[in-house]
Amino acid sequence: MMSTHRRRLFAGAVAGAVAAVIVTSCGTTTPSAGAGAPASTAPAGAPGTVPLVVYSSEGHDGPVTKAFTTATGIPVNLVDDSTGPLLTKVAAEKNNPQWGLLWCDGDTAFAALDQQGELMPYTTATTLTAAGQALVPPDHSYVPTSTTVMAALIYNGARATRVPTSYQDLLGPDYRGQIGMNDPSQSGPTFPFIAGLMNQLGGQDNGVAAGEDYLRKLKDNGLHVFPTNGDTLHALETGQITYGLIQSSAATGEVTTAPRSANFDPKVVYLPQSTLLPAVIGIDKAAPAAVQDEAKKFVEFVLSPAGQHAMQTGDPTGDSLYWPIVPGVNPLPALPPLPGNYQKIDPYFWGPREGEINTFFDTTIK
Numbered sequence: 001m002m003s004t005h006r007r008r009l010f011a012g013a014v015a016g017a018v019a020a021v022i023v024t025s026c027g028t029t030t031p032s033a034g035a036g037a038p039a040s041t042a043p044a045g046a047p048g049t050v051p052l053v054v055y056s057s058e059g060h061d062g063p064v065t066k067a068f069t070t071a072t073g074i075p076v077n078l079v080d081d082s083t084g085p086l087l088t089k090v091a092a093e094k095n096n097p098q099w100g101l102l103w104c105d106g107d108t109a110f111a112a113l114d115q116q117g118e119l120m121p122y123t124t125a126t127t128l129t130a131a132g133q134a135l136v137p138p139d140h141s142y143v144p145t146s147t148t149v150m151a152a153l154i155y156n157g158a159r160a161t162r163v164p165t166s167y168q169d170l171l172g173p174d175y176r177g178q179i180g181m182n183d184p185s186q187s188g189p190t191f192p193f194i195a196g197l198m199n200q201l202g203g204q205d206n207g208v209a210a211g212e213d214y215l216r217k218l219k220d221n222g223l224h225v226f227p228t229n230g231d232t233l234h235a236l237e238t239g240q241i242t243y244g245l246i247q248s249s250a251a252t253g254e255v256t257t258a259p260r261s262a263n264f265d266p267k268v269v270y271l272p273q274s275t276l277l278p279a280v281i282g283i284d285k286a287a288p289a290a291v292q293d294e295a296k297k298f299v300e301f302v303l304s305p306a307g308q309h310a311m312q313t314g315d316p317t318g319d320s321l322y323w324p325i326v327p328g329v330n331p332l333p334a335l336p337p338l339p340g341n342y343q344k345i346d347p348y349f350w351g352p353r354e355g356e357i358n359t360f361f362d363t364t365i366k
C-alpha cells in the first residue's frame with residue numbers, strides 16, 4: 001500500500017471521467033491485490049454467500065476488509081486504486097455495475113453519483129458526532145466514515161520567519177515565492193480545498209469569482225503548483241518552498257515521520273476555515289439485494305469499534321490519521337483536536353462546478 005503522500009495522485013486521464021460523473025477525487029494507490037482480487041483468504045461465509053465487491057482508495061482498506069471477513073464470514077473482493085480510475089470504472093460500468101460498495105475521500109463524487117440515481121439510500125444505525133452528522137446528505141444516499149480537513153498549512157519551522165494566521169496573510173511580501181500547493185486536476189483533495197476557499201470568500205453567490213481573484217493574487221505572489229502531496233512535501237523538504245497547503249493526514253504524517261535537522265523542522269497550523277473532507281461509503285443501487293445487505297453490514301462494521309480499530313491501525317502514518325466521527329473513538333495521538341472553525345461545503349453545489357474550476361486553475365494559475 002502506498003503512503004498517503006503518493007495515494008493522492010489523480011491521473012490526468014481521469015479528466016474525461018470527471019466530465020462524465022462530475023466528481024471530486026481523492027487518492028492514489030497501486031492496487032494491492034489487483035482488480036477484483038480477493039482482499040482476504042479467510043473462509044467464505046455460509047453456502048450461497050456472494051462476495052462483496054469493494055472499490056476503495058483508502059490506505060487502510062485492506063486491513064479493514066480482512067477484519068470484516070473475519071468478523072462476518074462475508075468474502076470481499078477488494079479493488080484498491082486511486083479514486084479517479086475507480087470512478088472511471090464506475091462510469092464505464094453504469095449499465096452493468098460490477099461494484100457493490102464504493103469507499104473514497106470526498107463527498108462531491110458521491111453527490112454526483114446520487115444525482116445520477118446510482119446510490120442506494122442507507123441510514124446507519126450508528127450515532128455520529130456533530131461533525132459526522134453534518135456530513136450526512138439529506139437523502140442519506142451515502143454514509144461518512146471519518147474526516148480529514150483541507151487544507152493543513154505545513155511549514156518549515158527552521159526557515160519560516162512568520163507563521164500566517166489567515167489566507168490573506170499569504171498574499172503579503174513575507175510569503176512571496178514561498179508557498180506551494182497541489183494541482184486540483186491531479187490531487188483529489190485539492191478541489192474541495194479550493195471550493196472551500198471560494199465558499200468562505202464569497203459563498204455560493206460570489207465564491208467562484210472571489211476565489212479566482214484570490215488565486216490570481218496568490219499566483220502573482222509567486223505560488224508554486226506541484227502535482228500531489230508528495231511533490232509539495234518534497235519541495236518543502238528540499239527548500240524550494242517554506243509553506244505548503246495539503247491534506248491534513250499527509251501533513252500530520254510528514255510531521256510524524258520526517259527526520260528533523262537544522263534545516264528542516266515541519267510544523268502544521270490550520271487557517272480559518274478548514275474544510276471537512278470526509279471519507280464516504282456509497283452502496284450500488286443496482287446491486288442484488290443480497291449484496292446490498294452485505295454492504296450495509298460493511299458500513300456498520302466500519303463504524304463499529306472493531307472497524308474503527310482496523311482503520312486506525314491499517315495505515316498509521318497515512319490515511320489512519322483521520323478524525324473519527326463516531327462518539328467515543330479518539331483520533332491517533334499524532335493528531336491535534338479537530339479544528340474548531342471548520343466548514344462543511346455543499347457537495348451538491350460545488351461538485352458540478354469542479355470541471356470549470358479545474359479548467360480555470362489549469363489555464364490561469366498553473
